[in-house]
Amino acid sequence: xxxxLSISPMLVTAFTGLLVMALDLLAGRGRKGFLAWVTxxxxxxxxxxxxxxxxxxxxxxxxxxxxxxxxxxxxxxxAEIVLLSGGLAALLAADHLPEQGIHGGETYGLLSFSVTxxxxxxVATDLVTLFLGLEIMSLALYVMAASKASSAYSAEAGIxxxxxxxVASAFLLLTVAFLYGATGHxxxxxxxxxxxxxxxxxxxxLVQGAMVLLVVALGFKxxxxxxxxxxxDVYEGAPxxxxxxxxxxxxxxxxxxxxxxxLTLSRAPLFVGVDVxxxxxxxxxxxxxxxxxxxxxxxxxxxxxxxxYSSIAHAGYLLLGVWATQSLAGTAARTLNDAVPFYLLTHxxxxxxxxxxxxxxxxxxxxxxxxxRIAGLGRRHPGLGLALLVSILSxxxxxxxxxxxxxxxxxxxxxxxxxxxxLPWVILALLMSVVAxxxxxxxxxxxxxxxxxxxxxxxxxxxxxxxxxxxxxxxxLVLGVAPGAFLEASHTAAQATxxxxxxxxxxxPASVPAVAATPRDATPIAGGAQAASPSLVRPRGEGDAIRxxxxxxxxxxxxxVQRLPAPPLH
Amino acid sequence: MSAELVVFGILAVTAVLGALAVVLPPFxxxxxxxxxxxxxxxxxxxxxxxxxxxxxxxxxxxxxYAGAVMVLxxxxxxxxxxxxxxxxGFRITAWKVVGVxxxxxxxxxxxxxxxxxxxxxxxxxxxVVVANDFGGVKSVGMALLTTYLVPFEATSLLLLVAIxxxxxxxxxxxxxxx
Numbered sequence: 001x002x003x004x005l006s007i008s009p010m011l012v013t014a015f016t017g018l019l020v021m022a023l024d025l026l027a028g029r030g031r032k033g034f035l036a037w038v039t040x041x042x043x044x045x046x047x048x049x050x051x052x053x054x055x056x057x058x059x060x061x062x063x064x065x066x067x068x069x070x071x072x073x074x075x076x077x078x079a080e081i082v083l084l085s086g087g088l089a090a091l092l093a094a095d096h097l098p099e100q101g102i103h104g105g106e107t108y109g110l111l112s113f114s115v116t117x118x119x120x121x122x123v124a125t126d127l128v129t130l131f132l133g134l135e136i137m138s139l140a141l142y143v144m145a146a147s148k149a150s151s152a153y154s155a156e157a158g159i160x161x162x163x164x165x166x167v168a169s170a171f172l173l174l175t176v177a178f179l180y181g182a183t184g185h186x187x188x189x190x191x192x193x194x195x196x197x198x199x200x201x202x203x204x205x206l207v208q209g210a211m212v213l214l215v216v217a218l219g220f221k222x223x224x225x226x227x228x229x230x231x232x233d234v235y236e237g238a239p240x241x242x243x244x245x246x247x248x249x250x251x252x253x254x255x256x257x258x259x260x261x262x263l264t265l266s267r268a269p270l271f272v273g274v275d276v277x278x279x280x281x282x283x284x285x286x287x288x289x290x291x292x293x294x295x296x297x298x299x300x301x302x303x304x305x306x307x308x309y310s311s312i313a314h315a316g317y318l319l320l321g322v323w324a325t326q327s328l329a330g331t332a333a334r335t336l337n338d339a340v341p342f343y344l345l346t347h348x349x350x351x352x353x354x355x356x357x358x359x360x361x362x363x364x365x366x367x368x369x370x371x372x373r374i375a376g377l378g379r380r381h382p383g384l385g386l387a388l389l390v391s392i393l394s395x396x397x398x399x400x401x402x403x404x405x406x407x408x409x410x411x412x413x414x415x416x417x418x419x420x421x422x423l424p425w426v427i428l429a430l431l432m433s434v435v436a437x438x439x440x441x442x443x444x445x446x447x448x449x450x451x452x453x454x455x456x457x458x459x460x461x462x463x464x465x466x467x468x469x470x471x472x473x474x475x476x477l478v479l480g481v482a483p484g485a486f487l488e489a490s491h492t493a494a495q496a497t498x499x500x501x502x503x504x505x506x507x508x509p510a511s512v513p514a515v516a517a518t519p520r521d522a523t524p525i526a527g528g529a530q531a532a533s534p535s536l537v538r539p540r541g542e543g544d545a546i547r548x549x550x551x552x553x554x555x556x557x558x559x560x561v562q563r564l565p566a567p568p569l570h
Numbered sequence: 571m572s573a574e575l576v577v578f579g580i581l582a583v584t585a586v587l588g589a590l591a592v593v594l595p596p597f598x599x600x601x602x603x604x605x606x607x608x609x610x611x612x613x614x615x616x617x618x619x620x621x622x623x624x625x626x627x628x629x630x631x632x633x634x635y636a637g638a639v640m641v642l643x644x645x646x647x648x649x650x651x652x653x654x655x656x657x658x659g660f661r662i663t664a665w666k667v668v669g670v671x672x673x674x675x676x677x678x679x680x681x682x683x684x685x686x687x688x689x690x691x692x693x694x695x696x697x698v699v700v701a702n703d704f705g706g707v708k709s710v711g712m713a714l715l716t717t718y719l720v721p722f723e724a725t726s727l728l729l730l731v732a733i734x735x736x737x738x739x740x741x742x743x744x745x746x747x748x
Contacts, residue, residue, distance in 0.1 A: 021734070063717075064720060065720065067717070068720045069720070104738070104741075106734055110738070117727075117728075126720070129720055129721050132721055132724040132725060135728055139728065139731045139732055139735060143734070146738075147738055149741070158739070205680075205683050
């Protein structure tokens with residue numbers, strides 16, 4: 001019973017989905033709006049349950065639950081972000097969907113299932129559960145993106161997201177297969193323990209390939225360059241509340257799992273004698289995302305596309321945060337940067353607010369959200385204008401809003417923990433933030449200082465949407481001026497990111513005996529393997545030769561550093 | 571070299587060749603030919619499962635993949651009723667050239683790395699341990715309903731989402747009317 005209580009947030013969201021789909025049958029045509037309230041109410045209950053569980057340490061009695069879930073501060077923090085974004089998106093959808101000609105209530109059911117999948121993905125420590133969570137979340141999103149029957153853009157968004165997302169899922173599945181092949185385990189804790197005590201098995205290529213494929217698969221989900229091509233089209237074509245959910249919740253969930261898997265597995269010396277480490281990959285993606293997202297954002301004229309490129313750029317800052325690890329409670333071990341969970345929270349709130357304003361614009365199937373059409377919005381609808389102002393300024397990172405504090409905190413943490421290595425990249429990030437100001441302020445100039453040319457976008461009257469925007473704007477302000485409790489929560493979440501030390505007692509092995517890891521590496525490698533958990537950040541100025549010398553002692557026997565050719569990725 | 575290794579080699583190579591034929595010309599140009607190539611791969615994978623004495627998984631592979639999934643693929647291809655001109659001509663674009671070069675480069679580097687790994691690999695000590703009833707009805711059932719109960723239940727949610735999603739997308743034509 002207590003186990004059921006412990007996983008109750010997921011159960012509540014799943015049952016919310018079933019309930020909404022049953023109520024959808026009873027509700028008459030054109031009277032589906034209340035389903036949004038039921039959905040948001042379900043998410044609120046799940047959110048409160050998650051908060052209560054957060055305060056009390058959760059221990060799962062049943063091994064089949066304890067082996068696949070880690071119900072800790074990390075999980076609950078990101079689950080709350082997902083629930084918040086999902087609830088606000090549901091409220092925004094209540095009046096947006098009928099106006100856009102989507103009369104069925106399935107969107108709410110799919111949204112609930114998507115949230116359930118996202119929470120499963122966040123709290124999973126077992127790679128199969130993790131993959132299923134990702135698939136549940138994504139599959140529901142593909143359908144929601146394509147749900148606007150009258151729009152070719154929506155169909156394009158659905159197909160594009162589905163095909164590219166399917167490829168990304170295949171990459172993740174290969175990650176799972178490679179890690180299972182290398183260690184014979186599916187649990188992250190078991191895999192990390194095996195890799196630390198036994199090295200990366202007879203063929204280090206398996207584990208290295210798995211890590212690279214993982215970064216690719218999750219790079220796609222967080223919309224990092226060069227896996228970003230779908231982002232502008234999907235964000236533009238999908239119904240706007242769905243876009244809001246995608247930009248807020250999916251990014252948070254993907255970053256949660258990326259940080260957890262990469263940092264947990266990075267405890268083991270996986271990349272000895274190899275030129276490109278996961279840290280380098282993350283840094284490369286981060287720099288590319290910051291530059292491409294911000295520079296291409298300048299030339300866009302559609303507000304949804306501008307926000308899509310902004311989302312890519314924010315993925316860049318966040319990847320820099322994941323790359324710049326920090327020490328775990330004063331030990332030599334490294335964990336997620338304190339600032340990253342807080343940044344994701346502020347980003348989710350602000351981006352849902354910005355897309356939320358767009359969701360409340362456009363009558364009767366209109367979907368053109370170009371800058372010209374929102375010109376003068378601030379004068380015609382001061383409330384919507386104000387909500388957009390708060391959200392955009394927070395995304396741009398201006399004080400006193402949440403976005404400023406998140407960005408400041410992120411760069412400060414990177415510099416404190418990695419002073420010399422991090423400095424050039426923080427400077428680049430700051431420069432790119434200045435570039436981004438151009439397109440953020442351009443939106444505001446159109447909204448407040450320009451007169452519309454031609455027909456301006458009409459606002460939809462929506463009580464629930466107004467409430468959602470109010471919550472988002474208020475929260476953005478609170479995160480900026482009174483962030484104490486949130487920063488504290490972010491700190492505990494980051495400290496819990498790396499799963500239990502690999503030296504912890506073993507979780508009972510799966511009942512199906514696996515193809516065993518080869519015994520040749522069964523004896524722990526003398527010296528070094530247990531000693532350090534390398535940070536993702538490579539010390540500056542250390543040449544390949546020195547690194548190879550330093551790492552040689554950790555190599556599994558039989559593999560000669562000098563004979564290993566360069567890796568395929570450069 | 572044991573007979574088992576020879577059979578394994580034949581099945582594995584055929585499976586990979588079949589998978590390549592699905593996407594590469596000339597078979598990949600025609601959806602039905604690609605489907606047949608996929609069928610080859612499915613059958614060979616089932617054969618690999620038999621080699622592992624995983625009878626249940628082998629039977630399921632044939633029943634579900636080679637049977638139901640293939641029939642569905644074939645139905646859909648026939649319902650679409652594609653003509654040769656619908657498929658479009660084969661054109662060599664700049665992207666395709668870049669893609670081929672990238673694939674070849676990565677394949678060569680991977681090949682070198684795998685060769686390096688294999689030379690350090692000691693087949694004698696790399697014994698494969700599989701339990702007696704591995705892949706049988708009992709062991710698969712036990713695993714699904716004890717160790718992997720959560721993924722099992724999550725799969726049912728995934729299937730529900732897939733069914734609802736298919737209905738939503740399929741209903742597009744009538745403008746959402748009920």
